[in-house]
Amino acid sequence: MNNQRETAARAQALGDMSAQEFRRFGHELIDWIANYFEHIEDLPVLAQVEPGELKAQLPSTPPGHGESMETILADVDRLIVPALTHWSHPSFFAYFATSTSAPGIFGELLSAAFDVKSMLWRTSPASTELEEVTLDWLRQMLGLDQGMSGFIYDTASVSSMHAIAAAREGVEMRIREEGMSGRKDLPLLRVYASEQAHSSIDKGIITLGLGQRSLRKIPADDQFRMNTKALADAIDEDKRNGILPFCVVATVGTTSTSSIDPVPAIVEICEPHAMWLHVDAAYGGSAAIVPEMRHILDGCDRADSLVLNPHKWLFTPFDCSVLYCRHMDLLRRAFSLVPEYLRTPEQEKVRSGSDYGVQLGRRFRALKLWMIIRYFGHQGLVARIREHCRLAQLFASWVQESPQWKLMAPTPFALVCFRACPTIEGESTEGRKQRLDALNEAIMHAVNATGKAFLSHTKLNDQLTLRLSIGNIRTTEKHVKQVWDLLNQQLEQHT
Numbered sequence: 001m002n003n004q005r006e007t008a009a010r011a012q013a014l015g016d017m018s019a020q021e022f023r024r025f026g027h028e029l030i031d032w033i034a035n036y037f038e039h040i041e042d043l044p045v046l047a048q049v050e051p052g053e054l055k056a057q058l059p060s061t062p063p064g065h066g067e068s069m070e071t072i073l074a075d076v077d078r079l080i081v082p083a084l085t086h087w088s089h090p091s092f093f094a095y096f097a098t099s100t101s102a103p104g105i106f107g108e109l110l111s112a113a114f115d116v117k118s119m120l121w122r123t124s125p126a127s128t129e130l131e132e133v134t135l136d137w138l139r140q141m142l143g144l145d146q147g148m149s150g151f152i153y154d155t156a157s158v159s160s161m162h163a164i165a166a167a168r169e170g171v172e173m174r175i176r177e178e179g180m181s182g183r184k185d186l187p188l189l190r191v192y193a194s195e196q197a198h199s200s201i202d203k204g205i206i207t208l209g210l211g212q213r214s215l216r217k218i219p220a221d222d223q224f225r226m227n228t229k230a231l232a233d234a235i236d237e238d239k240r241n242g243i244l245p246f247c248v249v250a251t252v253g254t255t256s257t258s259s260i261d262p263v264p265a266i267v268e269i270c271e272p273h274a275m276w277l278h279v280d281a282a283y284g285g286s287a288a289i290v291p292e293m294r295h296i297l298d299g300c301d302r303a304d305s306l307v308l309n310p311h312k313w314l315f316t317p318f319d320c321s322v323l324y325c326r327h328m329d330l331l332r333r334a335f336s337l338v339p340e341y342l343r344t345p346e347q348e349k350v351r352s353g354s355d356y357g358v359q360l361g362r363r364f365r366a367l368k369l370w371m372i373i374r375y376f377g378h379q380g381l382v383a384r385i386r387e388h389c390r391l392a393q394l395f396a397s398w399v400q401e402s403p404q405w406k407l408m409a410p411t412p413f414a415l416v417c418f419r420a421c422p423t424i425e426g427e428s429t430e431g432r433k434q435r436l437d438a439l440n441e442a443i444m445h446a447v448n449a450t451g452k453a454f455l456s457h458t459k460l461n462d463q464l465t466l467r468l469s470i471g472n473i474r475t476t477e478k479h480v481k482q483v484w485d486l487l488n489q490q491l492e493q494h495t
């Protein structure tokens with residue numbers, strides 16, 4: 001079609017894209033996505049662009065008149081794809097590997113079409129009720145008890161912040177009404193988490209106005225699990241000093257090593273002090289749907305809240321984080337605020353999403369999770385997570401069998417922490433440490449620069465450690481073998 005004529009027609013038209021055009025580009029885009037997945041392995045995992053490169057290629061002012069979908073989509077190919085780090089690539093092993101899935105993408109598509117704001121039952125009966133039912137299915141799959149009610153937030157950071165807010169509401173110090181500043185009647189409120197806890201706990205505490213000094217970090221043992229003796233001692237010491245302990249955050253699957261805090265022992269410490277126990281299982285929690293791994297949530301039946309992220313290891317497109325909470329009443333007390341224009345006759349009988357958090361409108365996220373659970377079924381999801389754990393054990397066994405490499409932490413899930421450690425005769429301890437840190441960092445950057453795999457790192461006992469996380473729905477043994485070969489090639493080249 002004549003481009004000028006099309007532009008002129010669009011400039012005069014009101015309303016959305018025509019149904020005919022929508023169909024055409026909708027079909028094209030689905031084809032585009034199918035191709036993307038079919039050929040994703042040909043793309044570099046890590047974006048091979050320099051900072052600022054994309055910005056320099058984009059116009060600095062918005063288009064005055066509409067452009068054709070062809071032009072826009074051509075720019076997706078030309079500009080956007082090269083600037084992507086491909087999280088859906090089967091050789092993405094960095095951070096926690098995650099992935100979307102086809103039923104999840106369809107769920108997102110429908111949810112964007114419905115564009116529901118799930119704040120009241122009335123504005124979103126389907127979203128409200130589907131969320132309750134889907135999260136109860138997930139609760140059963142995880143083996144959590146019926147006292148746990150589920151609620152969806154965007155991220156684990158936000159879920160944990162809400163859990164700590166509910167715990168604080170339970171302190172009965174009128175903090176909702178009076179706040180925390182300018183008060184002499186308020187002792188320091190204390191939250192405990194291990195030194196391996198995720199930074200989102202610190203951020204939640206900062207956001208809630210508790211202040212960083214409210215968070216006491218408890219040392220971890222040699223396997224990176226919270227030292228419960230140190231926790232009990234810290235609580236006793238704080239109480240003697242007039243501090244009010246009110247919450248412990250335990251982690252099932254820490255970010256550095258996926259270690260599991262001893263929740264059963266932590267529960268025993270929390271209960272006599274009537275402290276809220278929040279479990280951060282953002283990554284590891286999903287594994288509990290596998291019967292032989294259910295034990296990872298041992299003790300969580302007595303926790304007050306638990307977060308897990310379907311967007312991490314349940315093949316759900318970002319974002320979708322689930323908070324299970326035993327005291328929805330406290331969460332509601334902390335956040336419910338119903339102005340006149342939001343009052344409805346049915347409000348006493350139904351759940352209103354906006355009562356349980358800072359957001360008013362909420363996305364219809366339950367739809368994609370419901371579609372994923374139905375499409376794969378409990379058994380299908382189990383098989384995929386089980387396979388990821390098998391691949392991680394396989395990789396860990398290669399590391400263990402090689403004199404050149406060393407495992408740096410246990411592998412309870414599908415994350416392997418390891419590093420190269422070739423020896424040199426007569427080297428000092430400090431010299432060795434510095435050499436190995438530099439070597440491992442160089443190997444990681446060299447592997448990532450190939451575009452064939454993407455790994456990340458952490459520091460364990462002050463030693464630079466490589467992390468290989470398996471969690472992508474497309475990752476197979478072939479990819480794991482490939483990255484092992486790449487690592488060994490780079491080790492050879494760097495020694």
Ligand SMILES: *Cc1c(COP(=O)(O)O)cnc(C)c1O
Pocket residue numbers: 096154155156157158198200251253254255280281282283309321
């Ligand atoms: C990933 C992760 C988080 C943060 O998750 P978001 O959903 O990105 O906020 C928090 N805690 C743990 C243990 C995690 O692994």
